[in-house]
Amino acid sequence: KNEVEQSPQNLTAQEGEFITINCSYSVGISALHWLQQHPGGGIVSLFMLSSGKKKHGRLIATINIQEKHSSLHITASHPRDSAVYICAVRFLNSSGSARQLTFGSGTQLTVLP
Amino acid sequence: DGGITQSPKYLFRKEGQNVTLSCEQNLNHDAMYWYRQDPGQGLRLIYYSQIVNDFQKGDIAEGYSVSREKKESFPLTVTSAQKNPTAFYLCASSIHRADQPQHFGDGTRLSIL
Numbered sequence: 382k383n384e385v386e387q388s389p390q391n392l393t394a395q396e397g398e399f400i401t402i403n404c405s406y407s408v409g410i411s412a413l414h415w416l417q418q419h420p421g422g423g424i425v426s427l428f429m430l431s432s433g434k435k436k437h438g439r440l441i442a443t444i445n446i447q448e449k450h451s452s453l454h455i456t457a458s459h460p461r462d463s464a465v466y467i468c469a470v471r472f473l474n475s476s477g478s479a480r481q482l483t484f485g486s487g488t489q490l491t492v493l494p
Numbered sequence: 495d496g497g498i499t500q501s502p503k504y505l506f507r508k509e510g511q512n513v514t515l516s517c518e519q520n521l522n523h524d525a526m527y528w529y530r531q532d533p534g535q536g537l538r539l540i541y542y543s544q545i546v547n548d549f550q551k552g553d554i555a556e557g558y559s560v561s562r563e564k565k566e567s568f569p570l571t572v573t574s575a576q577k578n579p580t581a582f583y584l585c586a587s588s589i590h591r592a593d594q595p596q597h598f599g600d601g602t603r604l605s606i607l
Binding site: 385414416421422423424425426429467469481482483484485486487 | 534535536537538539542552582584586594595596597598599600601603
């Protein structure tokens with residue numbers, strides 16, 4: 382069964398702390414996405430990766446294909462980082478050409494000043 | 495600026511009434527998607543379209559209908575057959591190539607009166 386699990390569901394941190402959000406998936410994938418959903422509901426794509434590591438500003442995303450696991454790290458966290466972070470994957474065994482994504486349920490991050 | 499525009503932001507529906515959610519994009523993307531988001535759950539695919547005048551059912555298409563008469567527009571109609579329509583609806587688009595990120599709109603929150 383194609384599943385995506387994120388942990389933790391909720392995370393509260395103090396400003397400046399190093400944040401890690403985890404994503405595990407059940408079977409092989411062709412790509413993994415990290416998305417950020419703002420309180421108003423809009424979603425922004427942060428990273429798309431299929432191997433290794435990507436970095437953008439204070440955000441770092443890593444993926445371990447063998448362990449079927451990805452992490453999103455935020456360094457020097459700030460209250461404006463407060464949002465829901467969503468992991469989404471395209472499984473290799475997805476049927477059709479929809480490039481369908483399977484989404485995790487999200488991690489609510491709150492960074493306190 | 496290019497992007498995806500969803501309207502309205504909030505929508506209220508009476509029992510037995512059909513309502514249509516608008517999604518317009520000026521990114522020149524071929525593929526467009528409609529997702530439903532419920533509290534504590536990952537996004538679920540309702541319908542998708544890869545080219546004009548063609549669309550396919552996603553995982554939860556029952557009670558919904560779509561059209562794709564223009565490349566820029568992919569409206570979603572929530573029909574009276576959808577028994578639990580209260581949710582947050584997100585529209586997305588992507589270039590019609592493998593492993594390209596999806597761009598999301600700001601969403602429409604639908605509630606039943």
